[in-house]
Amino acid sequence: MALIREKRFSQMNLSLHVPSRVPFQDAAAAARRQCPPPVAAASTSSTPASRASQFRLADFERVAVLGRGNGGTVFKVRHRETCALYALKVQHSGGGGELADAEADILSRTASPFVVRCHAVLPASASASGDVALLLELVDGGSLDAVARRRAGAAFPEAAVAEVAAQALSGLAYLHARRVAHLDVKPANLLASTDGEVKLADFGIARVLPPRAGDHRAPPYAGTAAYMSPERFDPEAHGGRYDPFAADVWGLGVTVLELLAGRYPLLPAGQKPSWAALMCAICFGEPPALPDGAAASPELRGFVAACLRKDHRERASVGELLAHPFVAGRDVAASRRALRWLVAEASSPSS
Known part of the structure; x- marks a missing residue:
């Protein structure tokens, strides 16, 4: 029984390490953009996350990697038109769409200053993989x-x-x-x-x-x-x-x-x-x-x-x-x- 249970736990996230922030390769190019000083997007939580939003993935440029985990990778991104900063959580392939939908559904129920805001759910690629991304409020101090x-x-x-x-x-x-x-x-x-x-x-x-x-x-x-x-x-x-x-x-x-x-x-x-x-x-x-x-x-x-x-x-x-x-x-x-x-x-x- 112990062996069976240990095998079952082998798929769990036992790691206590979360990678620190790593500069994204496009950070230098992003810095050259003629933008005012970057600011985080407004953090009010009155609008539920939606696929039918005014945002498109192409509207954003990646600035840095904020973290990686079993569920996906989180990037710091800048909106090309407004220069507002967000966090973009890109789900990994293999059920990522279902996970993102479930997470977005939870976040769409919330309007609390103590819960991170989800602005939108966006297709992460044009492929048939179904990958999606969550456009999230950026919290400047990190985890x-x-x-x-x-x-x-x-x-x-x-x-x-x-x-x-x-x-x-x-x-x-x-x-x-x-x-x-x-x-x-x-x-x-x-x-x-x-x-x-x-x-x-x-x-x-x-x-x-x-x-x-x-x-x-x-x-x-x-x-x-x-x-x-x-x-x-x-x-x-x-x-x-x-x-x-x-x-x-x-x-x-x-x-x-x-x-x-x-x-x-x-x-x-x-x-x-x-x-x-x-x-x-x-x-x-x-x-x-x-x-x-x-x-x-x-x-x-x-x-x-x-x-x-x-x-x-x-x-x-x-x-x-x-x-x-x-x-x-x-x-x-x-x-x-x-x-x-x-x-x-x-x-x-x-x-």
């Missing part, structure tokens, strides 16, 4: 994973983490109220701006849940194993059922720990995140927590413990976490300022 890597493993200050938690929870509360579960909450899927805003992104495996209450049967293995809750990582041990909203809370808890530690927190530093190592840590290890000697407030320790209870029935809900003293009791101005400074510093050319 929190990229911010952390540009900080060379330096821990985030507690005040900045409190702001990340507050805004991520606001996004999850918005989604959960609309019966949407993200199912892949991690630093790479939280985007931060130099204005101190945090937005949930990458809805490639998100699900719209039926209105009935109760646990849901676990879908085929999908997502990032390192951030899966115990009941998602090993559903057979939990009767094949789980609470998707509680799974999002677990992912947020691991994210908070990672930002505070400056590295993935559930394994010893330097240990390879193999299936076996993750299984032991997530399913059979002690509940993740801050080290006893770590400098952390009681509120922060209580927040992490509430997110990372092994039994999903005992995990705090998003609403309860929004009312937790670590979030509700923070100095909002100071926390926002700490996050804004951190992201801006990591995004500066000299960093």
Whole structure:
């Protein structure tokens, strides 16, 4: 049975590394264009994504590669006429069209400042492959994973983490109220701006849940194993059922720990995140927590413990976490300022 399960997990994304930004080959040519200083497109979220939009793929030039993953490649692009900047997520071949449609459908249901906006769904090529691309709001600071890597493993200050938690929870509360579960909450899927805003992104495996209450049967293995809750990582041990909203809370808890530690927190530093190592840590290890000697407030320790209870029935809900003293009791101005400074510093050319 263990061998069967290990084979099944071999297709999962076990990697904790997300490539840093790489200049695109056309960046120099793009820079020569006679454009005013580039600005990101407006981030209001009132218009749902649509294939029948005013945009065409030919209207954009690629400026840089923002990231690559199992689902596709994300480019920074510039609109040729207006010079407005966007993110363009091009899905990989092989079911990419279905994945993009599902993600666009989720994003079309949202109009929240805490969720990245999808402007349009565009055909990615003239071939018969059915490849499509999502034209997304560009968040200038990049993912929190990229911010952390540009900080060379330096821990985030507690005040900045409190702001990340507050805004991520606001996004999850918005989604959960609309019966949407993200199912892949991690630093790479939280985007931060130099204005101190945090937005949930990458809805490639998100699900719209039926209105009935109760646990849901676990879908085929999908997502990032390192951030899966115990009941998602090993559903057979939990009767094949789980609470998707509680799974999002677990992912947020691991994210908070990672930002505070400056590295993935559930394994010893330097240990390879193999299936076996993750299984032991997530399913059979002690509940993740801050080290006893770590400098952390009681509120922060209580927040992490509430997110990372092994039994999903005992995990705090998003609403309860929004009312937790670590979030509700923070100095909002100071926390926002700490996050804004951190992201801006990591995004500066000299960093």
